[in-house]
Amino acid sequence: MRRALVLALAAAPWLHAAAQAEDPVAAEFDKFRAVLEQDNPAELFEVKGEELWTKPRGPKNASLAACDLGLGPGVVKGAYAQLPRYFADVDRVMDAEARIVHCMITLQGYSYAELAKQPFSSLTRTPDPVSIATYVAAQSAGMKIAAPQAHPKERAAYAAGQEMFFYRAGPYDFSCASCHGVDDKRIRTQPLPNFTRPAQAVRAVQGWPGYRMTGGVMHTLQWRMNDCFRQQRFPEPGYASEMVSALLTYLTVNANGHEYRGPGIKR
Amino acid sequence: MAEPMKIRATLQGDVADVRVLMAHPMETGQRKDAAGKIVPLHFIQSIGATLNGKPVFSADISQAISRNPVFAFKVKGARAGDTIAITWTDNKGETRTDQAVVRAAP
Amino acid sequence: MRPAAIAVLAAAALAAACAGLQSDPRADARALMQRDFHAKGSAGMDRLKEDPVQSACNAHRDNPPQALAEKLQQEQMAAIKWPADGKLLGDWKSGEKIAQDGRGMAWTDKGGVGGSCYNCHRIGPATTSFGTIGPSLHHFGKLRGYGAEMQRYAYGRIYNAKAYNLCTQMPRFGHAGALSEQQMKDLTALLMDPASPVNQ
Numbered sequence: 001m002r003r004a005l006v007l008a009l010a011a012a013p014w015l016h017a018a019a020q021a022e023d024p025v026a027a028e029f030d031k032f033r034a035v036l037e038q039d040n041p042a043e044l045f046e047v048k049g050e051e052l053w054t055k056p057r058g059p060k061n062a063s064l065a066a067c068d069l070g071l072g073p074g075v076v077k078g079a080y081a082q083l084p085r086y087f088a089d090v091d092r093v094m095d096a097e098a099r100i101v102h103c104m105i106t107l108q109g110y111s112y113a114e115l116a117k118q119p120f121s122s123l124t125r126t127p128d129p130v131s132i133a134t135y136v137a138a139q140s141a142g143m144k145i146a147a148p149q150a151h152p153k154e155r156a157a158y159a160a161g162q163e164m165f166f167y168r169a170g171p172y173d174f175s176c177a178s179c180h181g182v183d184d185k186r187i188r189t190q191p192l193p194n195f196t197r198p199a200q201a202v203r204a205v206q207g208w209p210g211y212r213m214t215g216g217v218m219h220t221l222q223w224r225m226n227d228c229f230r231q232q233r234f235p236e237p238g239y240a241s242e243m244v245s246a247l248l249t250y251l252t253v254n255a256n257g258h259e260y261r262g263p264g265i266k267r
Numbered sequence: 268m269a270e271p272m273k274i275r276a277t278l279q280g281d282v283a284d285v286r287v288l289m290a291h292p293m294e295t296g297q298r299k300d301a302a303g304k305i306v307p308l309h310f311i312q313s314i315g316a317t318l319n320g321k322p323v324f325s326a327d328i329s330q331a332i333s334r335n336p337v338f339a340f341k342v343k344g345a346r347a348g349d350t351i352a353i354t355w356t357d358n359k360g361e362t363r364t365d366q367a368v369v370r371a372a373p
Numbered sequence: 374m375r376p377a378a379i380a381v382l383a384a385a386a387l388a389a390a391c392a393g394l395q396s397d398p399r400a401d402a403r404a405l406m407q408r409d410f411h412a413k414g415s416a417g418m419d420r421l422k423e424d425p426v427q428s429a430c431n432a433h434r435d436n437p438p439q440a441l442a443e444k445l446q447q448e449q450m451a452a453i454k455w456p457a458d459g460k461l462l463g464d465w466k467s468g469e470k471i472a473q474d475g476r477g478m479a480w481t482d483k484g485g486v487g488g489s490c491y492n493c494h495r496i497g498p499a500t501t502s503f504g505t506i507g508p509s510l511h512h513f514g515k516l517r518g519y520g521a522e523m524q525r526y527a528y529g530r531i532y533n534a535k536a537y538n539l540c541t542q543m544p545r546f547g548h549a550g551a552l553s554e555q556q557m558k559d560l561t562a563l564l565m566d567p568a569s570p571v572n573q
Contacts, residue, residue: 234421237409
């Protein structure tokens with residue numbers, strides 16, 4: 001069947017058009033990726049996420065209809081493209097998944113401990129915040145990324161996130177910038193966008209949440225940050241923590257003005 | 268309960284371009300889990316499609332098809348407003364039917 | 374592991390103003406990391422602590438003043454432990470395996486440590502799936518000569534790359550205790566043995 005053949009091609013390296021615009025091989029992969037994006041299995045998780053948003057659930061048997069993602073209670077359309085942002089009720093900047101987790105705790109009665117226990121997708125299980133984040137993100141598809149910097153804490157989050165991005169530590173002296181602060185490099189065969197440049201920073205946030213064909217799992221930016229720190233040989237970042245929100249603020253603000261294309265599909 | 272499919276049916280002239288995303292683990296029966304045990308065979312065995320209740324397509328497929336498969340086909344003689352229904356049945360006897368309305372291309 | 378509830382974090386942010394974001398990004402970032410990271414597997418919180426090299430490179434965004442760089446490079450060089458038997462060349466066949474192996478030191482790793490050299494470098498002729506973060510090492514010995522000084526340079530670079538270029542992105546495999554002496558000898562042989570495929 002066609003799908004099996006298409007997936008055999010997917011085993012090859014995934015190259016970005018922006019970084020290698022003149023490369024005909026990269027152009028072919030971009031065409032191929034565009035075909036895959038038409039029927040992205042991420043849509044299955046969008047459907048699931050919408051179900052989880054609207055159904056009354058948890059110890060309080062409430063839906064997430066009153067959840068304020070920054071544009072008012074229950075407003076989902078366009079919210080993802082304007083996150084991370086400051087929330088007065090918690091006096092801190094939150095990214096999309098951190099805010100969803102917050103709403104699941106305060107509106108539905110779940111505990112942080114149970115949501116943080118196994119927060120990332122496996123072959124057999126997709127955590128609820130991941131499906132919900134996929135649904136929320138899809139409602140911002142095609143919109144301009146516009147993470148706000150109006151509030152002083154939003155600006156402080158950007159600055160702290162920038163510091164973290166360049167912070168070299170651990171036994172290998174790696175920072176995020178070690179891989180993502182340079183132009184036109186790749187690690188093994190995986191191209192490395194330079195996130196300090198706006199035109200390339202968009203690739204830090206575009207395509208996430210993303211369906212990863214390797215293993216058929218849905219992953220969010222919380223997972224991506226976690227996995228980067230793991231490979232940097234750092235300790236583990238707290239799930240949905242303020243630290244991760246600050247780093248995501250830096251990356252997203254760098255991408256402001258560009259179109260959010262997502263949820264995405266990845267190797 | 269099996270997870271819902273996502274079906275898109277777009278009309279081009281009198282041909283409906285149908286694309287179906289199916290949620291299914293499609294286990295080959297050869298994969299081992301983290302504990303080293305074989306994960307049992309669990310895959311969609313047959314797919315059927317109807318247009319306004321009339322069968323237009325049926326296929327038997329194997330476990331070689333990957334997880335969360337995409338299935339695309341064209342149906343001649345469709346009109347806007349027609350109903351496409353897709354049914355799959357797997358080797359455990361589980362089945363799922365979802366439907367969508369054929370829409371003209373924007 | 375100490376996951377804090379969101380509610381507790383909010384209370385902490387309100388109550389202890391010093392833990393929240395103020396106007397000093399350097400201090401903010403360090404406070405946030407100290408609070409929000411936690412140890413996992415072999416990756417302890419001590420890994421966040423900057424040593425003098427990391428501190429200098431972080432303070433100057435990898436572009437430290439020359440005098441400072443030279444001072445720290447000399448200190449790093451002085452700390453290199455050279456093999457007691459004076460032999461720097463091991464087995465290049467083992468070296469190739471070590472260069473291909475990207476495991477070790479992460480919180481999911483339980484076994485041995487590899488050099489992960491191909492992540493960043495082109496090395497042998499048979500591997501096209503190499504990274505480009507570092508320069509090509511193809512024909513390393515062939516281009517530079519096989520003498521004792523060059524052997525010492527290769528071994529020293531692998532042991533502690535910062536001794537030669539303070540803010541290089543290359544890890545300090547010997548200094549960090551990641552690779553053993555034998556592993557580093559094997560890697561040196563991969564680059565410097567005239568019989569190695571790298572030099573054909």
